[in-house]
Amino acid sequence: MKKFGLTAMMLAGALALGNASAATVIKIATLSPLSGGQSDLGTQIKNGAQLAVNEYKAQFAKLGFDLQLVGYDDQADPATGTASARKIAADKSILAVVGTLNSGVAIPSSAALQPSHVAMVSPANTANQVTDRGLSNMNRIVARDDAQGPAGANFIMSNLKAKKVYIINDKTAYGEGLAKEVEKALKAKNVQVVAYEGTEEKNDFSSIIAKIQLQKPDAVYFGGIYNQAGVFIKQLRDKGLDTPVIGGDGFDSAELATIAGAGANNIYFTTVAAPIDALPAAKIFAGNYQKAFKKPAQGFGAFGYDAGKVVVQGVLAAIKNNGNKLPTRVQVENAIRKGAFSGLLSGSVTFNSVGDRKAAKMYVMNVQGGKYKLATTVNVSAPRN
Amino acid sequence: MDLSTLAPFLVNVVVGGLVLGFVYAIIALGYTMVYGVLQLINFAHSEVFVTGAIVGYEVFRVLEPSPMNGYLKLIIALIAAMIVSGGLNVLIERLAYRPLRNAPKLVPLITAIGVSLILQDLLKIIEGLQGRFDLTYTLPQGFSNKFCATGSSCAAFGDTLRRIGVDLQVKDIILVVVALLSLAVLNYLVNHTRLGRAIRAVAQDRVTAGLMGIDSNRMISATFLIGGALGGVSGVLFGMKFGTVNAYSGFDPGIIAFTAAVLGGIGSIPGAVLGGLLLGVIQNLIGVTNVLGSITGIANLAAIDASYQRIGAFIVLVLILIFKPTGLLGKSNTEKV
Numbered sequence: 001m002k003k004f005g006l007t008a009m010m011l012a013g014a015l016a017l018g019n020a021s022a023a024t025v026i027k028i029a030t031l032s033p034l035s036g037g038q039s040d041l042g043t044q045i046k047n048g049a050q051l052a053v054n055e056y057k058a059q060f061a062k063l064g065f066d067l068q069l070v071g072y073d074d075q076a077d078p079a080t081g082t083a084s085a086r087k088i089a090a091d092k093s094i095l096a097v098v099g100t101l102n103s104g105v106a107i108p109s110s111a112a113l114q115p116s117h118v119a120m121v122s123p124a125n126t127a128n129q130v131t132d133r134g135l136s137n138m139n140r141i142v143a144r145d146d147a148q149g150p151a152g153a154n155f156i157m158s159n160l161k162a163k164k165v166y167i168i169n170d171k172t173a174y175g176e177g178l179a180k181e182v183e184k185a186l187k188a189k190n191v192q193v194v195a196y197e198g199t200e201e202k203n204d205f206s207s208i209i210a211k212i213q214l215q216k217p218d219a220v221y222f223g224g225i226y227n228q229a230g231v232f233i234k235q236l237r238d239k240g241l242d243t244p245v246i247g248g249d250g251f252d253s254a255e256l257a258t259i260a261g262a263g264a265n266n267i268y269f270t271t272v273a274a275p276i277d278a279l280p281a282a283k284i285f286a287g288n289y290q291k292a293f294k295k296p297a298q299g300f301g302a303f304g305y306d307a308g309k310v311v312v313q314g315v316l317a318a319i320k321n322n323g324n325k326l327p328t329r330v331q332v333e334n335a336i337r338k339g340a341f342s343g344l345l346s347g348s349v350t351f352n353s354v355g356d357r358k359a360a361k362m363y364v365m366n367v368q369g370g371k372y373k374l375a376t377t378v379n380v381s382a383p384r385n
Numbered sequence: 386m387d388l389s390t391l392a393p394f395l396v397n398v399v400v401g402g403l404v405l406g407f408v409y410a411i412i413a414l415g416y417t418m419v420y421g422v423l424q425l426i427n428f429a430h431s432e433v434f435v436t437g438a439i440v441g442y443e444v445f446r447v448l449e450p451s452p453m454n455g456y457l458k459l460i461i462a463l464i465a466a467m468i469v470s471g472g473l474n475v476l477i478e479r480l481a482y483r484p485l486r487n488a489p490k491l492v493p494l495i496t497a498i499g500v501s502l503i504l505q506d507l508l509k510i511i512e513g514l515q516g517r518f519d520l521t522y523t524l525p526q527g528f529s530n531k532f533c534a535t536g537s538s539c540a541a542f543g544d545t546l547r548r549i550g551v552d553l554q555v556k557d558i559i560l561v562v563v564a565l566l567s568l569a570v571l572n573y574l575v576n577h578t579r580l581g582r583a584i585r586a587v588a589q590d591r592v593t594a595g596l597m598g599i600d601s602n603r604m605i606s607a608t609f610l611i612g613g614a615l616g617g618v619s620g621v622l623f624g625m626k627f628g629t630v631n632a633y634s635g636f637d638p639g640i641i642a643f644t645a646a647v648l649g650g651i652g653s654i655p656g657a658v659l660g661g662l663l664l665g666v667i668q669n670l671i672g673v674t675n676v677l678g679s680i681t682g683i684a685n686l687a688a689i690d691a692s693y694q695r696i697g698a699f700i701v702l703v704l705i706l707i708f709k710p711t712g713l714l715g716k717s718n719t720e721k722v
Contacts, residue, residue: 171692197675197690203627203637206401207672208691213552214394214676227519234521234628238529238554259629261521 023066024326028053028311029088030304031081031099031109031120034073041300042101045123046071047293048304049098049311051285054292056312063324067312070094074105081105085112094118095318095332096311098304103127110138119333121310123303126249126272131354137333139355141307141346142272143362147380148248149181151270151362152221154378156182157189159364160244160268162218164192168208168232170224171198178248179223205232209239217243225250230259237263244268257370267367268375273299274363278374279345306344313341356382391680393550398669404557406665407564408626411619412642413649413657414571415612421652422588422608424490425482428497431639432504433474433613437466437620438630439508442520455525459559459621466617474613475606483602501635508632519631522624528556560622567618568658574611575654584608588652641668641698648702650715659713664698671697 030049033042046069053069060067072088074081081100088094089112096119100106103125110120114135122130122140126148131138143151156162165186169179176198183196194215199208212220220236220243222229233245237260244266251269260267276282276297285305289297314336318327321335341349350358359381366375412434419427427433444462451458481500485493512518532553533543546553575581586594587604595601623638624630645664649656672694678686689697705713 195675195690198692199690199694200692201637201694203623203634204405204668206405207398207669207694210394210398210401210669211673211676213397214390230519231627231629238628239552240531255519259519259521261523261628 023061023064025066025068025093026060026315026326027068027070027091027094028308028315029070029072029091029094029097029099030308031072031074031084031088031097031105032101032304033076034071036075036077038076038101041124042074042076044298044301045098045101045304045307047289048123048297048301048306049308051288051292052305052308052312055309056316059316063319065319065326069308072099074100074102074109076102076105078102078105078108081109082112085109089113089116089118095315095327095329096121096336098123098307098311100125101300103130106130106138107133110135113137117329117333119311119314119329119336121307121314121336123307124273124300131356134354136337139310139336139351139357141310141344141349141357141360142303143360143380144356144383145177146181146383147360147362148270148272149178150185151364151378151380152178152246152248153182153185153189153191155268155270155364155376156186156219156221156246157191159376160219160246162191162244164194164215164217164219166194166212166215166217166220166243167196168220168222168224169196169198170222170228171200172224174248174250175223175225177223178250179221182221182223202228202231205235208232209236209241212236212241212243213239219243220245222247223250226253226256227259230256233260233267234263237265242266246270249273252365254372257367257372260367260370264367264370269365269367270362270378271365272360272362274302274346274361274377275299275365275372275374276302278363278377281345285345302345306346306349309344310336310339310341310349314339352382352385354384356384358382358385391677393548394673394676396550397552398673399666400551400553402666402669403662404553404560404665405626405669406662407561408619408622408661409638409642409645409665410658410661411564411567411615411622412638413645413661414568414654415616415619416643416646417649417651417654417657418608418612418615420646421654422584422605423482425493426497426643426651427474427477427482427612428494428639429477429481429500429504430474430612430616431635431642432501432508433470433477434616434620434623434639435508435630435632435635436473436504437470437617438624438634439512439520439620439632440466440469440617441621441624442522442630445523445525449523455527458525462621463563463618466621467614468617470617470620471610471614474609474616478606478609483605505632505635512632519629520624521629524556524625528554528559528625530555532558556625560626563618563622567615571611571615571654580604580607641695644698644702647712648705650712653712653714653716656712656714663701663713667701668694668698 030046032045033039050069057067072084101124106125114137119137125140126145128145167179169175194217247269249271252271257264286297315332317339318331318335337351352358362378362380364375415430441462444465448458481496482493532555533539583599584604587601591601645660646657649660672691674689675687
């Protein structure tokens with residue numbers, strides 16, 4: 001009987017002790033498409049952020065916090081994303097968000113999170129408007145859309161050493177906007193733009209190719225999507241012209257090489273999504289990712305990891321500033337916007353006043369013989385301080 | 386830039402437009418034949434022709450490793466495309482148009498658009514099952530070479546061509562030859578055979594032809610078979626010329642070819658050919674207007690770039706229809722009361 005009492009007392013004591021040391025939960029959320037057509041990319045963002053959280057779990061435990069990751073689904077749909085953002089805002093233990101994949105989702109979701117000061121760090125959004133609104137909680141670690149045109153133009157001037165450039169666009173907001181930026185950047189450096197023209201044509205590029213034959217430009221810039229550009233390149237090469245063709249991330253598809261067929265040579269495009277092997281520190285990350293999720297890591301996984309690290313390091317800094325006590329959401333928001341983050345796959349990160357990464361990178365890919373490889377990386381700076 | 390570089394450039398643009406025009410012309414024949422007999426605009430013809438292009442792609446793909454002569458591969462591709470497209474066109478007529486033969490004219494027109502949409506997605510599913518969408522033609526060796534390359538047996542001829550600025554590939558020549566051959570066969574079939582006479586009789590007056598012992602349903606099927614086979618030929622030519630094709634590529638060339646048929650006078654076979662050739666040349670000329678503008682220093686011309694190609698073609702169509710409502714070679718059909 002006495003023995004039983006002792007055990008009971010010990011049990012009770014153990015329970016009490018357990019309660020005393022129960023760590024305060026800090027949650028990091030991811031907001032990305034986990035279902036639907038883009039779920040493959042969205043899951044990579046979540047998995048990448050999960051690896052970052054795992055890495056810092058022990059450090060948080062020492063300070064008495066239990067760091068967890070929760071994945072929210074936006075189905076790549078603005079309405080679903082905003083609804084998820086409201087749920088995130090309602091969960092007080094969530095201090096910051098990694099997300100989203102689509103700019104169209106990031107814009108309303110960050111606005112929904114802004115009143116409750118939940119900081120967001122985007123691993124993928126490139127639309128200028130994402131940060132141009134100057135929200136206090138919205139940051140991104142990838143280059144903006146308006147960096148792409150100048151990056152392409154720079155590559156044409158410094159790497160291809162082109163003196164005469166022929167610019168084509170597909171008459172869409174994307175292609176025409178990009179082509180305009182390129183034209184502006186080239187003209188500023190006195191590179192001759194022999195033609196600037198739009199075409200919605202998808203089959204027959206014979207008149208444009210005749211003009212290229214006549215004017216002999218050193219490079220052709222094509223602001224458009226791979227399916228149109230692929231046909232153009234195929235017909236250009238068919239006519240025996242080997243002029244380099246440069247484009248934006250609309251070229252970023254394996255289909256480009258398929259359509260261009262034997263002509264898939266001398267093609268370059270700028271993109272913000274780095275291939276894993278282009279990131280110097282990514283080897284260990286790729287190994288960890290493979291081990292944890294039984295799938296190879298891709299570009300968005302690496303950026304999810306980097307954004308996750310920015311968020312976690314930001315929360316950690318806020319805890320330290322707050323005398324090792326649980327920080328408020330506002331403190332985390334400030335710590336992320338004003339902090340300096342290191343140990344990332346894509347280098348170190350600091351943000352400007354609106355949340356653009358101060359020194360971001362763009363990657364120039366090269367298609368040669370149907371194979372994609374990294375041609376060069378271009379440093380781009382945020383358009384303001 | 387002066388005239389000595391400009392003249393060869395223009396010759397090249399016109400010749401390129403003519404080659405392009407032959408593709409449109411053969412597609413336009415498919416529209417015009419069906420219209421001539423049934424007064425129906427077969428909007429599904431654009432998919433019939435894409436089917437031909439896909440069959441051609443499959444034949445070239447399957448035969449790629451074989452050491453067979455390239456021209457033999459082309460003949461097999463053409464025959465296969467003719468059979469499949471012709472058969473498909475007959476099937477479409479039997480299932481979608483014949484039950485509506487006596488319905489108001491708008492009904493079969495809407496049905497034709499419906500058939501066209503169904504076929505697009507069917508083609509997408511069929512290729513999609515094999516994980517393909519954009520099909521890139523693997524042409525036999527030599528087809529993409531320059532016509533009369535330096536050092537070949539026709540070097541002198543080639544030099545002359547180059548001097549006047551013509552830049553052609555072997556496949557362009559093949560394309561024109563195949564198009565002319567199809568035209569010759571069609572002309573013989575329609576104007577010099579019993580079948581052709583029967584088709585023309587049905588086209589002129591279905592009821593009276595029936596009273597003379599002509600089975601009009603069979604003649605209409607035959608028309609669809611011939612039109613479909615021509616669609617198959619044009620599909621393969623299209624694939625050779627442009628290099629890639631997918632289930633939805635029919636729409637653009639379909640509209641242009643239909644315009645060509647109307648331009649030449651819908652229902653008229655020589656009209657379809659003339660319309661196709663004209664549109665090919667006009668499109669190419671409008672596409673290079675801005676270069677001509679910058680050379681001559683006329684600022685207004687310099688503003689007209691390749692994006693005006695299609696609009697220009699339609700403006701020409703509208704102008705011609707204003708002055709000659711039946712099209713260039715069309716006959717007015719007022720005698721049919």
